[in-house]
Amino acid sequence: MNFNEKLAQYAELAVQVGMNVQKGQPVLINTTTDAVEFARLVVAEAYKAGASRVTVNFTDEFVSRAFYENASEEEINHYPEWAAKQRDELIAKNGALLWIDSEDPDLLEGIPSSRISAQQKAGGKALENYRNAVMSDKIAWSIIAIPSEKWAKKVFPHLPEEEQVNALWETIFSTVRIGEGNAVEKWHTHIEELESRATMLNEKHYKKLHYKAPGTDLTIELAEKHIWLSGASKTPAGVPFIANMPTEEVYTAPLRSGVNGTVSNTKPLVYSGNVIDGFVLTFKDGKVVDVKAEKGEDLLKELLNTDEGSAYLGEVALVPHESPISSSNILFYNTLFDENASNHLALGGAYGTNVEGGRDLTESQLPSVGLNTSITHEDFMVGSAEMDIDGELADGTLEPIFRKGNWAF
Structure with a gap:
């Protein structure tokens, strides 16, 4: 072509x-x-x-x-x-x-x-x-x-x-899978693969996720009735659409008060025309209680103070290190691409669609099902080839989800 x-x-x-x-x-x-x-x-x-x-x-x-x-x-x-x-x-x-x-x-x-x-x-x-x-x-x-x-x-x-x-x-x-063949057909196949991952995670009903990597030791409790989704969404009329192109993620909603530990970014965050990098966030009972950054610390603190919910997480997303964008070894300085090369989290509001019945809830009702609300939603990248993630079942059993940055199953 x-x-x-x-x-x-x-x-x-x-x-x-x-x-x-x-x-x-x-x-x-x-x-x-x-x-x-x-x-x-x-x-x-x-x-x-x-x-x-x-x-x-x-x-x-x-x-x-x-x-x-x-x-x-x-x-x-x-x-x-x-x-x-x-x-x-x-x-x-x-x-x-x-x-x-x-x-x-x-x-x-x-x-x-x-x-x-x-x-x-x-x-x-x-x-x-x-x-x-x-x-x-x-x-x-x-x-x-x-x-x-x-x-x-x-x-x-x-x-x-x-x-x-x-x-x-x-x-x-x-x-975005353009270059050889029909890109529209390729995308349908790609989304089917992502949805199969989401289905497997939904069948597990993990209570918590445990993240371990250099500079990261974080536990994220998931909302009780959370739903894992792929990049494919549907309007209330059932019309499918893709919010992010490219997309390599499956994602869900954390429990607002259920995040504890420390996490370090692995790719720069471009926020409002500025680069924020080399940062470490410490969470207690869901909220960021300490922040350090090598670049853009003042702006990061302003982001965290935007409103009450901007210092809490609204999304947890899984992306294997051996994905097409990550394998390119290109740093895009653009969240649309960099988040699809890395496991990432989002500060701010949660998606109502990530919990059973959440689509029909108003923003003020989302806290009743454990979700965070905020006028912000900013993704930041935390994944690497050294990251392990375990899923904790209701009985406390731990199962590997990621090993060395990639799917363990």
Whole structure:
């Protein structure tokens, strides 16, 4: 396949598998000005699939940074009402949402962490309805990525500048199974394999997970009626979609108060245009009680103080070290990719779909089934080739789940 054929298949994949656009459905695309040409392909593909209206919101890196550098404190603490209403209308009409990510991982480096945190809090409050819809899969949504020059330079600094973007394109195509054969069919097969793992874990009904690795000694109790899921989700109408492309994970919800011990990150966390790395979190009864970081410690502390729930876990996800993205030995500085190369956890809100009957619960009801709630949900990577994970059954028996970073069964 030549480059244009791969690009066309990527747009098709985003529409048919990622969002799985239905006839008469409105579509909203959020992306940056680096993705204009590709966004046009997705728009055409969405209309071909029967979308009623396709709207694209473009952001620009200069404009985004200029806001944080120059806006008043009043505006930093405000989120536009019209932007929230746009998403509320999409939810009301059972629309589909796509993010096309291509941002510079260092976009907001040097911006005071307090300003970034204030805008995150404002957005979190204003978008509560939208967040609830996404976290409970009430609408179809998906995240994909394409290269930008700055991101490609961050990932491939050793390559000549004129080769960096193309190298990142080819790597992304590979991670989403584009290059040989029908990518849509390959994805259906891939999801079946992930769902078989989730089924095995659901049949075990583990009470706790025990993590051991250099710098990590952590116990995570799972919610009583937890459900392991793969990257495949379904709307209330039963329409399947893939939230993250690529995806290599199976995941579930921890008990809010059931996390104890210490965990160290194994890949950088890119949060709000900044890199946070070399950090260690200590948990007691579910909450982070101590934090240290070699880079970005102040921003990490701001994240943990966003609201009451941001210092608790909302997700535990298993990804084997010998997975396609991990085996590439590429550090993407992008959570969408790096989380699918590593076991990871998420600070903040839990997905209601990860517990029996949770989809129909409101955010305020989720604590009644042991789940955490927060306006944040930030994944961070903890897996490595040295990680062992044991599952604890109801009678206290321990069984190996991961050995040396990979599935033990």
